[in-house]
Amino acid sequence: MNPRLLIAAAVLVVLGLGAAVQTYLALENQAYHPPVRSTQVETNVPREQALQDIREAQVTKDKAKKYEPPAYRTVPVIGSRVAIWVVAQLHLMFAAFVLAVPMFAMIIEIIGYFNGDPRYNKLAYEFAKLLSTSFSFTASFGGFLTFLLIILYPAFTNYMMEIFSWTFLPYVLLFFAEAGFLYSYYYGWGKFHPLVHIFLGLGLNVIGTLIMFVADSWASFMMTPGGVSDAGALIDPWAAFDNFTWMPINIHRFIGNIAFGGSIAAAYAAWKFLGAKTDEERAHYDWMGYMGNFVAVGAFLPLPFAGYYLAREIYGYNQALGIMMMGGAFSWLFIIQAVLIGNLFLAANYYLWLGMGRVQGVQYYQRYVKYLLAAIGICFAVWATPRSILASVSEIKAMGGTLHPALGVLGVMSAKNTAVNILILSTYISFLFYRRTGKRPTVSWAGIGNVVQFLIFFGTTAFVIALGVYGYFVDAATRIGLSIPQVTSVLICMVAMTIVDAFLLRGAEETGETHWGKLPNISQYVLIFIAVTFTWLMGLMGYVRSGLRQHWHVYGVMRDQSLDAFTPTLGFATQVISVIVIIFFTFIAFVFWLSSLHDKPDWGDGRYNPHHGDDHGAGH
Amino acid sequence: MKMPVSLNVVLLVVGSSLFYTYVGQLVPQKQLLPPAEVAIAADLTTDQMVKVGFEVVQQKGLCLTCHTIGKAGSLRFPDLAGIGDRAKTRKPGMDDIHYLAESLYHPDAYIVPGFNGGMPTINKPPIGLTDKEILTVIAWLQSLGGTPSVTMATKLPDQTGS
Numbered sequence: 164m165n166p167r168l169l170i171a172a173a174v175l176v177v178l179g180l181g182a183a184v185q186t187y188l189a190l191e192n193q194a195y196h197p198p199v200r201s202t203q204v205e206t207n208v209p210r211e212q213a214l215q216d217i218r219e220a221q222v223t224k225d226k227a228k229k230y231e232p233p234a235y236r237t238v239p240v241i242g243s244r245v246a247i248w249v250v251a252q253l254h255l256m257f258a259a260f261v262l263a264v265p266m267f268a269m270i271i272e273i274i275g276y277f278n279g280d281p282r283y284n285k286l287a288y289e290f291a292k293l294l295s296t297s298f299s300f301t302a303s304f305g306g307f308l309t310f311l312l313i314i315l316y317p318a319f320t321n322y323m324m325e326i327f328s329w330t331f332l333p334y335v336l337l338f339f340a341e342a343g344f345l346y347s348y349y350y351g352w353g354k355f356h357p358l359v360h361i362f363l364g365l366g367l368n369v370i371g372t373l374i375m376f377v378a379d380s381w382a383s384f385m386m387t388p389g390g391v392s393d394a395g396a397l398i399d400p401w402a403a404f405d406n407f408t409w410m411p412i413n414i415h416r417f418i419g420n421i422a423f424g425g426s427i428a429a430a431y432a433a434w435k436f437l438g439a440k441t442d443e444e445r446a447h448y449d450w451m452g453y454m455g456n457f458v459a460v461g462a463f464l465p466l467p468f469a470g471y472y473l474a475r476e477i478y479g480y481n482q483a484l485g486i487m488m489m490g491g492a493f494s495w496l497f498i499i500q501a502v503l504i505g506n507l508f509l510a511a512n513y514y515l516w517l518g519m520g521r522v523q524g525v526q527y528y529q530r531y532v533k534y535l536l537a538a539i540g541i542c543f544a545v546w547a548t549p550r551s552i553l554a555s556v557s558e559i560k561a562m563g564g565t566l567h568p569a570l571g572v573l574g575v576m577s578a579k580n581t582a583v584n585i586l587i588l589s590t591y592i593s594f595l596f597y598r599r600t601g602k603r604p605t606v607s608w609a610g611i612g613n614v615v616q617f618l619i620f621f622g623t624t625a626f627v628i629a630l631g632v633y634g635y636f637v638d639a640a641t642r643i644g645l646s647i648p649q650v651t652s653v654l655i656c657m658v659a660m661t662i663v664d665a666f667l668l669r670g671a672e673e674t675g676e677t678h679w680g681k682l683p684n685i686s687q688y689v690l691i692f693i694a695v696t697f698t699w700l701m702g703l704m705g706y707v708r709s710g711l712r713q714h715w716h717v718y719g720v721m722r723d724q725s726l727d728a729f730t731p732t733l734g735f736a737t738q739v740i741s742v743i744v745i746i747f748f749t750f751i752a753f754v755f756w757l758s759s760l761h762d763k764p765d766w767g768d769g770r771y772n773p774h775h776g777d778d779h780g781a782g783h
Numbered sequence: 784m785k786m787p788v789s790l791n792v793v794l795l796v797v798g799s800s801l802f803y804t805y806v807g808q809l810v811p812q813k814q815l816l817p818p819a820e821v822a823i824a825a826d827l828t829t830d831q832m833v834k835v836g837f838e839v840v841q842q843k844g845l846c847l848t849c850h851t852i853g854k855a856g857s858l859r860f861p862d863l864a865g866i867g868d869r870a871k872t873r874k875p876g877m878d879d880i881h882y883l884a885e886s887l888y889h890p891d892a893y894i895v896p897g898f899n900g901g902m903p904t905i906n907k908p909p910i911g912l913t914d915k916e917i918l919t920v921i922a923w924l925q926s927l928g929g930t931p932s933v934t935m936a937t938k939l940p941d942q943t944g945s
Contacts, residue, residue: 393908438788483910498810499806499807503803549810688792691796695795733810744800
């Protein structure tokens with residue numbers, strides 16, 4: 164017989180036997196087996212009866228089940244914390260944008276009303292066009308966040324409701340008022356007397372700020388709870404609302420929102436500039452980008468001071484919390500922050516220097532740019548110098564510790580505070596140069612005015628550096644206090660120089676014309692880069708404010724008992740932040756696209772436009 | 784070939800985010816776990832208390848987040864080197880154990896000259912050390928320049944029985 168046939172037959176026999184065994188086992192599994200709960204094997208029970216017994220036993224068991232509210236539920240793959248983190252941060256970003264844009268839209272509208280220049284009104288409207296979709300996204304993400312909190316953290320959400328339920332109804336009413344003001348402000352543009360319209364803008368801003376104040380009380384309570392007993396019982400509702408960091412966070416967010424909103428609006432203008440078809444469009448969007456960036460940088464300069472105030476209050480509430488932030492696990496986060504802020508300063512200055520190119524006769528001030536760049540570069544490097552260096556064992560031995568013998572001196576707050584103050588002053592000087600480009604003072608005291616400005620600047624710089632050096636030789640309590648005169652002197656310097664400059668340039672001779680739109684495209688990418696960096700910075704600082712609580716939902720009051728109670732690495736946090744930033748820009752691109760539909764021609768012959776054939780045109 | 788503006792913008796947004804993510808990977812990566820609850824036996828010897836106390840100081844107590852051991856110069860918080868000896872005479876009429884206990888249960892009762900107050904109360908949340916843990920911390924503090932004399936049976940005025 165053919166051996167191949169023999170092998171094939173053997174295989175067939177084996178397969179046949181296997182099939183027979185499988186069939187037997189399958190039949191056997193369908194036979195009645197007594198319920199697991201039974202300890203005795205019941206025999207001679209019909210199959211249907213047995214199944215009925217099982218069902219009834221399950222029903223009895225279900226009815227006897229006690230209600231135990233779950234403390235947590237989980238999201239597959241990414242986990243509950245990351246889900247909440249992403250949605251909360253996206254909600255905050257859109258909320259910040261929606262709160263900020265009406266502020267500078269209204270201010271620009273007011274300027275336009277008083278100076279009679281219609282360009283300002285158009286610019287304010289252009290900003291306001293971004294609002295309605297963003298408002299919807301803010302509300303959608305807010306609703307999403309609320310549902311996620313209820314689903315994923317029911318016990319914590321319940322506790323927060325115990326403390327803050329009395330704020331919810333006013334919050335909802337404020338939201339209705341916000342919607343009323345926002346839509347009447349936007350749709351009522353040009354339909355009312357300008358002062359009535361400005362009043363609508365004012366109402367929108369006041370209500371928006373109040374909404375933020377209410378929401379800030381919830382977030383700040385989680386970090387620095389007040390008005391509750393050691394066990395968390397509510398004692399004083401107002402003390403819970405007006406907790407230790409409530410007002411510092413209000414101020415910090417108020418200023419930060421303006422900076423963030425300005426940068427996003429500037430990015431919108433940059434995007435429109437890059438796609439502009441005519442010189443007129445380019446000129447308009449160049450101006451819009453400049454104004455947006457001016458708002459962003461203008462608000463950004465005092466932001467570190469608001470940050471100091473917030474940090475001081477965190478220290479005041481609990482030293483361990485403050486130390487954890489600046490000297491403990493989160494200290495390296497501030498090195499990342501230094502890179503971000505350093506980039507912001509560099510980019511903002513670079514944009515201003517590029518902007519000088521719009522004006523004829525720029526050479527006089529451009530020769531100082533290299534000195535400003537050097538000052539900014541040095542300050543950036545000092546600020547980004549870590550206190551302790553990552554090193555191998557042999558390197559640590561050689562250094563005598565983790566402090567670098569030379570660079571370690573620059574890694575302390577005395578050096579960093581000094582660096583950030585000089586950074587702010589340098590950026591201010593860049594702006595001053597830009598402002599003065601193409602102008603020559605004609606007042607009789609112009610020479611003295613220039614000397615006074617120089618002395619104010621030079622004196623402040625020397626004072627700030629002297630205090631920084633002095634900080635190395637005094638005790639801790641004195642050193643911490645030195646940041647106050649440093650900050651105050653810089654603020655006074657900027658205000659004083661601006662006042663002198665305003666009088667100095669009264670009736671100044673125009674030595675060169677400003678050509679809006681005559682700017683290289685790279686300047687617009689710089690604006691977009693600034694917006695991305697601002698957004699990323701906002702994500703990072705949102706993380707530290709929230710992450711600082713570590714394994715507490717409400718610091719010192721309600722402990723996090725979930726799987727996510729640990730604090731992740733900074734590397735992981737930065738990955739999540741980047742995902743958030745990219746999602747945010749995807750949504751904001753949609754907002755930009757929707758806003759630009761206004762300018763698009765009608766589809767086909769326009770017959771589907773509801774205003775088609777109207778005598779008074781297509782409206783907005 | 785000229786790249787479309789939208790592609791440039793996407794590359795800029797993603798590229799910038801990736802750059803900052805990369806910066807985030809360069810710094811030390813440390814995951815912080817919630818402090819583990821450790822039961823402390825009531826019959827520890829004083830020597831054992833010193834060892835346990837050091838663990839509490841490093842972990843649940845978070846003491847070394849602020850305090851240093853053996854550092855000189857312009858410090859933000861009192862250095863702990865030699866505290867076992869200094870505690871004996873820091874407050875007239877108060878022995879070292881009671882002084883150290885007071886500095887843990889009521890940190891603002893006495894503030895070392897040149898420093899600011901504000902140290903958290905150690906037996907309250909968020910740190911929330913138990914009475915037993917505080918006894919071990921006192922033993923460890925006494926060992927820094929002194930001889931530990933506290934025992935697990937030592938009674939202190941503010942103990943709550945935890």
